[in-house]
Amino acid sequence: MTPEQRQAFEEGLYQFVGRSLHPEPKRSYDTVNGAMIRQWAEVMGDRNPAYTDADWAASSARGHLIAPPAMLYVWNQEGYAVASTGRPGDGLADLVAYFDSHGFTGSLGTNVDQEYFAEAKLGDAIYEDAVIEEISEQKSTARGLGYFLQTLAKFRNQDGELIGTQRFRVFKFIPPEVPAQEKPESATELELPTRIQAPRGQDNAWWWDACDEGRVLIQRCKSCQTLRHPPRPMCGECQSTEWDSIESSLDGEIYSFVEMHYPKFPGYQYPLIVAVISLAEGTRLVANVVGIDSAEVRIGLKVKGRVEQVDEKTMLPQFYPVDAAEVSA
Amino acid sequence: MSYNTLRFSEVTVGDKLPAEDIAITSSLISCGALATRDFEPCHHVPKVAQEMGLPDVFMNILTSQALMARFVTDWSGPEAVMKALKVKLGAPNVPGMLMTVTGEVADKDDSQQVITVKVLGENNIWGMHMEGSVSIQLP
Numbered sequence: 001m002t003p004e005q006r007q008a009f010e011e012g013l014y015q016f017v018g019r020s021l022h023p024e025p026k027r028s029y030d031t032v033n034g035a036m037i038r039q040w041a042e043v044m045g046d047r048n049p050a051y052t053d054a055d056w057a058a059s060s061a062r063g064h065l066i067a068p069p070a071m072l073y074v075w076n077q078e079g080y081a082v083a084s085t086g087r088p089g090d091g092l093a094d095l096v097a098y099f100d101s102h103g104f105t106g107s108l109g110t111n112v113d114q115e116y117f118a119e120a121k122l123g124d125a126i127y128e129d130a131v132i133e134e135i136s137e138q139k140s141t142a143r144g145l146g147y148f149l150q151t152l153a154k155f156r157n158q159d160g161e162l163i164g165t166q167r168f169r170v171f172k173f174i175p176p177e178v179p180a181q182e183k184p185e186s187a188t189e190l191e192l193p194t195r196i197q198a199p200r201g202q203d204n205a206w207w208w209d210a211c212d213e214g215r216v217l218i219q220r221c222k223s224c225q226t227l228r229h230p231p232r233p234m235c236g237e238c239q240s241t242e243w244d245s246i247e248s249s250l251d252g253e254i255y256s257f258v259e260m261h262y263p264k265f266p267g268y269q270y271p272l273i274v275a276v277i278s279l280a281e282g283t284r285l286v287a288n289v290v291g292i293d294s295a296e297v298r299i300g301l302k303v304k305g306r307v308e309q310v311d312e313k314t315m316l317p318q319f320y321p322v323d324a325a326e327v328s329a
Numbered sequence: 330m331s332y333n334t335l336r337f338s339e340v341t342v343g344d345k346l347p348a349e350d351i352a353i354t355s356s357l358i359s360c361g362a363l364a365t366r367d368f369e370p371c372h373h374v375p376k377v378a379q380e381m382g383l384p385d386v387f388m389n390i391l392t393s394q395a396l397m398a399r400f401v402t403d404w405s406g407p408e409a410v411m412k413a414l415k416v417k418l419g420a421p422n423v424p425g426m427l428m429t430v431t432g433e434v435a436d437k438d439d440s441q442q443v444i445t446v447k448v449l450g451e452n453n454i455w456g457m458h459m460e461g462s463v464s465i466q467l468p
Contacts, residue, residue, distance in 0.1 A: 036364075043357070043364040044395040049332055050407040056332065061408055061468070069411040070398035073391060077366035083373075112390055113415040190384050190425040193454060264456045 001102075006138075009102050013147070016098070016132050021091040021151065025127040028075035032067045032124045040071055067120040072155055072164045075126040092151060095132060099172040104146055106175040109168065116164040124157045133167065146173025193267035194311040204231045206245075212315050214307040217245040218283050229283040250305030250317060251280040259294050267311060273297050277305070277319055291320040334406030337442040337467040346404045346432035346446065351396060353388065353426040353452065361392030378423075388422035393450070393459045400430045401446050401463040412443055413464040420455035428452045435462065442466050 001009065030036065034052070041051050049056035050066050057065040067075075078088060087093065096107070120126065130153035138147060153166045200208050207230075210217045218227050223240035234241050257275035264270060273289040275297070287305065289297055303319040310316050351357075362372035367389045370377040378386045398414050422428055428450050436445040443466045450459040 040364045040395065043360045044392070044399055046395070046399040046402070048399070048402050048407050056407070068395070068398065070391075070394045070414055071365070074365045078368075079366050080368050083368040083370050109390055109418055111415070111417050112394060113413070114394070115413045116411055119410065190423060190454065264451075266455050 010138075012098065013135060016091075016095045017135055019091050019095075019132050021130040021132070021153075022128070025129040025156070026076055028126040028128075029079065030075070032075065032120045032122055032126065034065070034122060036074070037065075037067055037071070040068060040074070044068075062119070065122055067122075067124075069114070069116045069119065069164070072114055072116070072120075073153070073166055075120075076128040076155075091130075091132065095149065096172070099147075103174050104172045106144060106146065106171075106173040108143060108171045108173070110148070110171055111167070111169040113167045114164055118157075118161055118163045120157065120163055124163075126163065127156045127158075129154045129156070139171075141171065141173070143171060144173040144176055146171055148172075192312065194313040195267050195316075196265075197313065203233050207231045210245075211307060211317065214315070216248040216250055216285070216305065216307060216317050218248050218279070218281055219243050219245050227281055227283050229285060246281070248279050248281055248283075248285075248305075250307075250319075252277040252285075252303055252305065252319065254278075254289065254297065254299055254301045254303060254319075255284055256299060257289065257297055259297075269310075275303075275319065277303060285317065287317050287319055289320075290318045296321070332407050334408035335404075335467055337437075337444070340434055340437065340444050340467065342434050342437055344434040346400070346434075346448075348429060348431045349400060349403075351428045351430060351450075353422045353424055353428055355386060355424045358386050358388050358392070358422070358424060361395070362389045365389060365391035365395070367391055383421060383423060385423045385425075388458075390416070390418065393418070393422070396428075396430065397448050397450065397459060397461060398463060400432060400448060401465060404432075404446075405465055405467065408468055409465040411463065411465050412441075413445075413462070415463075416459050416461040418459060419457035420452065422452055422458050426452040426454050428458055432463075442468075 037051050051068050054065055081088060130151055133150045133152040136148040138145065148169055148171050150167055150169045155163045157163055198208060207217055218229055219231050220227050220243060221235035221238060221240050222242035222244055224235060224238040226235055226237045255276040255278040257273055260272040260274060271294040273294055275287060275289045277285045277287055279285060289303060302322040304322050305317045305319045307315055307317050359373040371381060372386055372389045375385050394414060394416055397416060398411065402409055430448060430450045432446045432448040434444055435447040443464050445462050445464045447462050452458050
């Protein structure tokens with residue numbers, strides 16, 4: 001989009017702010033009723049007697065049953081038309097079409113905030129009055145370039161009493177181009193995520209291959225016998241490129257560590273302690289410390305490593321506190 | 330049956346709610362969508378969800394809202410009056426996942442007798458599915 005095109009697009013876009021979704025408040029197809037509440041409560045596993053136990057409700061502070069507040073938006077939903085003849089048009093559909101026609105075809109619900117001012121009772125008719133409340137300036141996010149739009153719906157009963165409001169925030173964005181050959185086959189299996197795999201190249205593949213077989217090796221200079229880790233082609237002491245390796249005993253102690261809290265990565269187990277381990281041989285290694293309460297981890301703690309399979313694709317040395325390792329060994 | 334409801338005076342900021350594991354099944358997803366009158370095909374037709382790049386049908390927002398609200402009222406008891414339910418949406422819930430819901434009392438408003446509970450729902454595959462807060466008024 002050129003700056004001129006963007007300006008023209010945004011001029012049209014911000015015209016939508018303040019526009020109503022419905023020409024007049026839209027009445028729920030059914031009044032608040034026990035059958036829909038029971039169905040909702042069954043599926044959600046909600047045994048709150050305020051929703052479904054008339055005897056309890058009669059003796060409660062309220063004196064009657066109420067609708068689950070979280071059903072606020074349910075009563076005015078369009079229903080089966082959405083799956084059969086298509087969602088009926090409204091003010092929001094016009095805005096979505098405007099976005100789509102300019103390439104902002106991606107759509108992602110990000111927030112739904114409801115506030116409640118009164119509890120709906122059986123027999124209440126619910127009237128929804130909704131407007132496009134705001135459209136953000138253009139934002140660049142991890143999903144792509146786009147705009148946040150927010151609708152504000154107000155729900156009133158037949159007496160005009162405000163029962164609740166809902167603010168719904170959606171990000172409309174230009175989805176990144178994915179080359180056809182990279183589009184995932186419609187995978188029907190839910191794949192368990194694994195850890196991020198270390199890249200294996202000419203200089204380090206041997207180390208990972210040994211790890212796959214359950215051994216942690218340390219590179220050794222053939223000329224001056226200096227040990228080094230991580231693997232690299234030349235000795236830092238004598239510049240020799242001749243090397244062999246020894247196997248580590250995996251005895252060591254914690255030299256330094258962090259606990260990773262946020263963001264959480266799929267495929268990793270939490271709490272996640274990432275430590276620099278000083279091995280008895282003298283080199284250091286980055287690895288996870290496990291089998292210990294994270295509050296107990298400290299610099300200088302003696303640890304013992306084991307090479308273990310941590311997920312379907314990954315073998316890694318993991319370090320346990322020495323006491324625990326002795327107990328479970 | 331008798332049911333207890335927490336008193337406002339019994340609750341302290343920092344109180345933790347009992348964590349709950351919810352198995353995410355095809356039935357929960359599609360029946361949850363229908364129970365909230367959400368007939369979007371992506372919540373009951375796997376093929377439509379797959380065309381959107383997901384492995385299977387995924388949970389609709391109204392079901393996530395319902396589960397977050399229930400998590401708090403299960404703990405508080407039935408005389409609690411819900412004042413607000415604020416949900417930020419994360420990764421989708423699809424069948425085969427397990428969602429662990431945790432919560433902690435984050436705020437007490439003495440003037441209104443309203444407490445606010447922060448809630449987090451994380452699935453075991455993709456992490457945060459929903460996070461937000463539920464505000465309830467207690468006797």
